[in-house]
Amino acid sequence: xxxxxxxxxxxxxxxxxxxxxxxxxxxxxxxxxxxxxxxxxxxxxxxxxxxxxxxxxxxxxxxxxxxxxxxxxxxxxxxxxxxxxxxxxxxxxxxxxxxxxxxxxxxxxxxxxx
Amino acid sequence: xxxxxxxxxxxxxxxxxxxxxxxxxxxxxxxxxxxxxxxxxxxxxxxxxxxxxxxxxxxxxxxxxxxxxxxxxxxxxxxxxxxxxxxxxxxxxxxxxxxxxxxxxxxxxxxxx
Numbered sequence: 001x002x003x004x005x006x007x008x009x010x011x012x013x014x015x016x017x018x019x020x021x022x023x024x025x026x027x028x029x030x031x032x033x034x035x036x037x038x039x040x041x042x043x044x045x046x047x048x049x050x051x052x053x054x055x056x057x058x059x060x061x062x063x064x065x066x067x068x069x070x071x072x073x074x075x076x077x078x079x080x081x082x083x084x085x086x087x088x089x090x091x092x093x094x095x096x097x098x099x100x101x102x103x104x105x106x107x108x109x110x111x112x113x114x
Numbered sequence: 115x116x117x118x119x120x121x122x123x124x125x126x127x128x129x130x131x132x133x134x135x136x137x138x139x140x141x142x143x144x145x146x147x148x149x150x151x152x153x154x155x156x157x158x159x160x161x162x163x164x165x166x167x168x169x170x171x172x173x174x175x176x177x178x179x180x181x182x183x184x185x186x187x188x189x190x191x192x193x194x195x196x197x198x199x200x201x202x203x204x205x206x207x208x209x210x211x212x213x214x215x216x217x218x219x220x221x222x223x224x225x226x227x
Contacts, residue, residue: 002157033214043158043203043217056214090157102148103215105157 003027004106006091012112018079021109025072025093031055032074033103034066037088049074050096081113116141118206120218128226133194135221137204138186146207147187148215149178153200161202162189194225 003026013019025032034046036059045058049068060066063081068074078085088110092103117140127133139147145166150158164171164178164187171178175194180187191198201222205215 002159004157042219043205045214045216048214058214092157102160102163104160105150107155107157 002104002106004091004093004104006089006106006109008109009107010110010112012114013081014114015081015083017081017113018077019081019111021076021078021089021091021111023074023076023091023093023106025074025091026104029093029095029104030072031094031096031101032068032072033092033094034060034074034076035090035092035105037090037108038086043090046076078111083113086111086113116144116206116216118204118216118218120204120221122221123219124222124224126224126226127194129194129196131194133191133198133223133225135189135202135204135223136186137188137206137218138184139206139216140185141206142182142185144206147178147180148205149176149189150203150205150217151200152203152220158203191223194223196225196227199223199225 005024007022031050033048036044046060047066048056052068063079066076088108090105090108092105094101120137148163151161152158164180175192177190201220203220204218
């Protein structure tokens with residue numbers, strides 16, 4: 001168990017809908033990362049937060065947004081969902097989010113858009 | 115940007131044999147190279163990592179080697195066991211990007227008893 005908690009484990013929704021994925025980092029970790037895993041694209045970095053502030057942005061669509069709250073948990077919001085958004089979404093955390101830091105991943109949220 | 119290529123995509127070995135997975139990266143400024151193991155239904159788990167100031171690192175049956183000149187690094191698993199069966203991902207850090215990782219596409223390792 002990595003100590004990173006993600007909910008829900010599975011999410012089934014329809015095109016055009018909006019969903020929220022939740023992540024609680026390991027105790028003491030200040031930085032949270034979101035990754036998308038699909039069969040064709042592999043693990044793609046979406047966005048990183050450190051202590052409530054956005055620190056880095058990767059291949060995140062404009063329809064997606066995230067935030068990190070004062071208690072350090074993070075939420076990833078996906079809107080106007082399309083079939084192609086179906087994927088595994090992972091959250092990871094690290095202590096301070098600096099370069100070369102070890103990342104610890106949660107078990108993921110499997111999103112199915114029908 | 116950084117690009118990480120990983121080979122092979124699938125690897126099947128007999129229990130007790132060694133397994134080698136290779137990755138190449140494009141950004142010569144990258145200096146952190148972790149390896150993750152992902153079992154079915156679980157998230158990636160860090161199994162070993164290496165920094166650019168080190169050429170080799172071992173942890174029991176697992177070792178990683180790094181060739182900065184050639185920009186490639188490899189994962190070596192000796193005396194493989196059925197529980198080593200999983201998907202393995204290599205990754206590289208993007209210089210100056212605050213810890214973000216670029217992952218290879220993964221290698222599905224099957225260890226046959």
